[in-house]
Amino acid sequence: MYPRWNDLDQMFGAMDLLRNRMGRVNRLFTDFDRSWGFSPGWTTANNWPRTNLYDSENHLQFMAAVPGLNKDEINIKIQGNYLEISGTRKAASPEGYAAQRLERGGETFFSRSYTLPVDINIDKVQAKLKDGILTLNLPKSEKAKMKKITIG
Amino acid sequence: MSEKMEMMTQDEQHPVAVRKAPTVTPSVDIYENDDEILLYADMPGVAKDAIAINLENGRLTINGHRKISSDGEAQFEEFGEVEYERAFSVPQGIDINKVKANMDNGVLALHLPKSEAIKPRQIAVQVG
Numbered sequence: 001m002y003p004r005w006n007d008l009d010q011m012f013g014a015m016d017l018l019r020n021r022m023g024r025v026n027r028l029f030t031d032f033d034r035s036w037g038f039s040p041g042w043t044t045a046n047n048w049p050r051t052n053l054y055d056s057e058n059h060l061q062f063m064a065a066v067p068g069l070n071k072d073e074i075n076i077k078i079q080g081n082y083l084e085i086s087g088t089r090k091a092a093s094p095e096g097y098a099a100q101r102l103e104r105g106g107e108t109f110f111s112r113s114y115t116l117p118v119d120i121n122i123d124k125v126q127a128k129l130k131d132g133i134l135t136l137n138l139p140k141s142e143k144a145k146m147k148k149i150t151i152g
Numbered sequence: 153m154s155e156k157m158e159m160m161t162q163d164e165q166h167p168v169a170v171r172k173a174p175t176v177t178p179s180v181d182i183y184e185n186d187d188e189i190l191l192y193a194d195m196p197g198v199a200k201d202a203i204a205i206n207l208e209n210g211r212l213t214i215n216g217h218r219k220i221s222s223d224g225e226a227q228f229e230e231f232g233e234v235e236y237e238r239a240f241s242v243p244q245g246i247d248i249n250k251v252k253a254n255m256d257n258g259v260l261a262l263h264l265p266k267s268e269a270i271k272p273r274q275i276a277v278q279v280g
Binding site for chain 1: 179180181182183184185189190192194195196197198199200220222223224225227228229230232255256257258259
């Protein structure tokens with residue numbers, strides 16, 4: 001049986017279209033909201049911020065979309081294979097203005113924690129914040145690294 | 153008709169859709185005072201030069217492209233490459249030449265100053 005990719009494509013295309021339409025009508029889906037039905041970490045109810053995790057040979061790469069946050073407003077804690085990010089997102093409300101439309105949410109506390117697939121070498125973790133995306137480079141601990149064994 | 157043949161004709165009838173980044177609407181806050189309308193839009197991951205703002209015929213459109221430079225195999229992915237897009241109707245009396253935009257930590261701030269003609273004015277009552 002040949003898989004009919006066209007059929008699948010069309011189905012997903014229709015779902016995307018529906019998602020966009022719904023997003024436009026009642027703004028239920030205001031961002032790329034595909035987590036494919038599983039929750040990677042413990043989270044506060046609003047599932048904020050959105051996060052990604054990538055695994056390569058020697059390190060993990062963690063990303064969080066944190067628009068509007070400064071670097072000193074984000075707390076990152078790591079122990080072994082436990083990662084926690086938390087902070088408070090300030091309300092933007094400028095003084096002397098009347099709000100016409102508010103979708104971004106007021107002041108919110110957020111906290112999400114993750115069990116990473118491997119232990120991390122904490123001393124070599126690098127964090128950077130650019131255009132509202134926090135990126136952590138998490139080198140795997142020596143013990144956790146995959147080693148190639150040659151058959152003698 | 154053989155299955156393969158059937159598949160080929162189907163391919164011809166429905167060419168494979170070009171995969172492109174999904175389009176999403178950014179969340180916005182809109183504020184107003186006597187001097188201007190101020191719009192904030194959350195667009196994390198959009199660089200300053202990947203954003204386009206157009207104001208034409210009373211219609212304001214914001215477009216931004218988010219690229220993700222990931223490294224390794226995805227374990228979970230809650231956000232990805234997207235095309236941010238949103239349009240607004242702008243009320244009359246906005247001074248188009250003085251519109252200012254800046255991007256800070258993935259948040260777009262757009263200042264739309266009102267033209268002098270529509271600003272509220274206090275009229276002093278003269279005695280006499």
